[in-house]
Amino acid sequence: MIEQKEIVLPRFSRGFHLVTDWVENQLGKLPEVGMVNLLLQHTSAGLTLNENADPSVRTDFESFMNHLIPENHPVYTHIYEGSDDMPAHLKSSIIGASLTLPVTNGRLNLGTWQGIYLCEFRNLGGKRRIIATIYS
Amino acid sequence: MIEQKEIVLPRFSRGFHLVTDWVENQLGKLPEVGMVNLLLQHTSAGLTLNENADPSVRTDFESFMNHLIPENHPVYTHIYEGSDDMPAHLKSSIIGASLTLPVTNGRLNLGTWQGIYLCEFRNLGGKRRIIATIYS
Amino acid sequence: MIEQKEIVLPRFSRGFHLVTDWVENQLGKLPEVGMVNLLLQHTSAGLTLNENADPSVRTDFESFMNHLIPENHPVYTHIYEGSDDMPAHLKSSIIGASLTLPVTNGRLNLGTWQGIYLCEFRNLGGKRRIIATIYS
Numbered sequence: 001m002i003e004q005k006e007i008v009l010p011r012f013s014r015g016f017h018l019v020t021d022w023v024e025n026q027l028g029k030l031p032e033v034g035m036v037n038l039l040l041q042h043t044s045a046g047l048t049l050n051e052n053a054d055p056s057v058r059t060d061f062e063s064f065m066n067h068l069i070p071e072n073h074p075v076y077t078h079i080y081e082g083s084d085d086m087p088a089h090l091k092s093s094i095i096g097a098s099l100t101l102p103v104t105n106g107r108l109n110l111g112t113w114q115g116i117y118l119c120e121f122r123n124l125g126g127k128r129r130i131i132a133t134i135y136s
Numbered sequence: 137m138i139e140q141k142e143i144v145l146p147r148f149s150r151g152f153h154l155v156t157d158w159v160e161n162q163l164g165k166l167p168e169v170g171m172v173n174l175l176l177q178h179t180s181a182g183l184t185l186n187e188n189a190d191p192s193v194r195t196d197f198e199s200f201m202n203h204l205i206p207e208n209h210p211v212y213t214h215i216y217e218g219s220d221d222m223p224a225h226l227k228s229s230i231i232g233a234s235l236t237l238p239v240t241n242g243r244l245n246l247g248t249w250q251g252i253y254l255c256e257f258r259n260l261g262g263k264r265r266i267i268a269t270i271y272s
Numbered sequence: 273m274i275e276q277k278e279i280v281l282p283r284f285s286r287g288f289h290l291v292t293d294w295v296e297n298q299l300g301k302l303p304e305v306g307m308v309n310l311l312l313q314h315t316s317a318g319l320t321l322n323e324n325a326d327p328s329v330r331t332d333f334e335s336f337m338n339h340l341i342p343e344n345h346p347v348y349t350h351i352y353e354g355s356d357d358m359p360a361h362l363k364s365s366i367i368g369a370s371l372t373l374p375v376t377n378g379r380l381n382l383g384t385w386q387g388i389y390l391c392e393f394r395n396l397g398g399k400r401r402i403i404a405t406i407y408s
Contacts, residue, residue, distance in 0.1 A: 002169050002170060002171075002271070002272065004169055004238060004240060033274050033276055033405075034274060034405075035274075035309055035405050035407070037171055037236050037237075037238060039236075039237060039238050039245070039246075040247075041245075041246065041247025041248075041250060042247055042249075042250075043185065043186045043187045043247070043249050043250055048365040048368075049315065049364075049365070049369055049370070050315045050361055050364060050365050051315045051361055054350060056349045056350040057350050057358070057361055059349060059350075060347065060348050060349055060350050060358050060361075060362075061361070061362065061365070063347035063348075063349075064341070064345065064347055064348070064358075064362055065362075067345070067347055068204070068340070068341075069200070069204075073200065073203070075196065075199035075200055075203055076196050076199075076200070077192045077195060077196055077199075078190060078192040078193050078195075078196050086193070086196050086200075089186055089187055089193055089196075089197070090196075090197065090200055090201075092185075092186060093184040093185070093186050093197070093231055093253075094230055094231065094366055095365055095366065096184075096232060096368060097185055097250075098185070098235065098236060098237070099370065100236050100309050100311075100370060100372050101309075101311060101370070102276060102309060102311050102403045102405045104276060104403070109311070109313075109403050110311075110313065111312075111313025111314055111315070111401070112313075113314075113315050114313060114314075114315055114369075117365075129247070131238045131240070131245050133169075133170075133171050133238045135171070135271065135274070135407065136274065138305050138306060138307075138407070138408065140305055140374060140376060173307055173372050173374060175372075175373060175374050175381070175382075176383075177381075177382065177383025177384075177386060178383055178385070178386075179321065179322045179323045179383070179385050179386055204340070205336070205340075209336065209339070211332065211335035211336055211339055212332050212335075212336070213328045213331060213332055213335075214326060214328040214329050214331075214332050222329070222332050222336075225322055225323055225329055225332075225333070226332075226333065226336055226337075228321075228322060229320040229321070229322050229333070229367055229389075230366055230367065232320075232368060233321055233386075234321070234371065234372060234373070236372050265383070267374045267376070267381050269305075269306075269307050269374045271307070271407065
């Protein structure tokens with residue numbers, strides 16, 4: 001059985017945000033055993049799994065990713081959409097925009113410390129849309 | 137229902153190339169609702185989603201990834217297959233070699249600005265093979 | 273048909289380790305055609321595909337990733353779990369913690385040179401658990 005849903009995340013500020021509850025609420029009832037594929041339909045944001053406990057991990061993600069992939073780097077030529085645009089595209093492909101997750105006993109079967117991060121790489125990113133495909 | 141296909145991409149030059157049409161053409165008719173997994177069977181190239189409009193994004197990807205993961209870095213010991221080889225392996229794992237994408241109304245359900253990039257990290261990479269697994 | 277299994281990998285030292293045989297052995301009999309999703313349930317380790325032949329590739333991965341994402345970087349604030357902790361979280365999201373792989377003729381259908389790497393980013397990482405979801 002396959003089911004698809006569109007999940008819309010509200011506008012988040014630039015940074016890394018824990019959205020596990022948002023996603024689970026919008027997924028609704030899940031099968032006993034299966035899998036969920038989440039595709040973020042954007043090229044300047046990302047989805048990843050990481051620590052769901054200490055918020056300093058998410059702050060450090062934002063700081064370090066800005067260091068690793070800086071704005072205004074001399075090699076950039078794609079600059080007319082703002083200094084945050086090309087770094088956002090690069091971060092999106094380095095972090096990834098899609099997750100495929102197991103479902104067990106009607107719940108996402110993540111590790112104890114794993115949560116879903118929405119990685120908002122733009123200064124003013126707007127709402128973000130995810131296509132969820134649920135298999136059972 | 138499951139179907140598998142082998143997709144062969146022609147030799148591309150080193151760089152980031154939009155291959156959405158290539159992939160869709162070789163996938164052929166897709167189910168109304170489902171999912172496609174694409175596995176690139178190589179360790180010195182990658183598959184990712186990013187902007188399908190302005191070619192300068194793809195040029196900047198090539199420039200910045202070469203800056204981030206340079207050739208001839210002093211830590212490399214795996215050097216006998218050419219100066220582009222070890223960076224290609226690193227880029228392949230950082231960008232990833234696989235995508236799992238939703239299918240809706242018989243089409244890949246990507247965002248408006250999303251396209252599939254073949255990331256060719258070798259100077260002379262040759263043809264690249266993808267195993268496509270289609271679920272419905 | 274869906275089947276789920278829990279795979280436990282023994283403790284590996286910090287570094288990149290070829291675990292294709294470990295994973296295949298614990299997966300057991302696979303369907304003729306299908307797909308396997310592997311989710312590593314940890315936030316300081318990763319799963320990726322890369323070269324299965326020359327061990328120097330794995331050594332260079334460890335060296336270069338330590339260079340790219342160093343310990344004790346001045347931007348880190350999440351430091352009380354050890355100097356290897358925040359870099360491990362960053363590496364986990366940059367490399368990824370999940371793989372979705374095709375199954376053909378009862379085997380993982382990887383490229384000739386592709387193997388599954390467990391990327392252990394902690395100094396003392398302990399056993400690592402993977403949830404395998406097998407579709408056919």
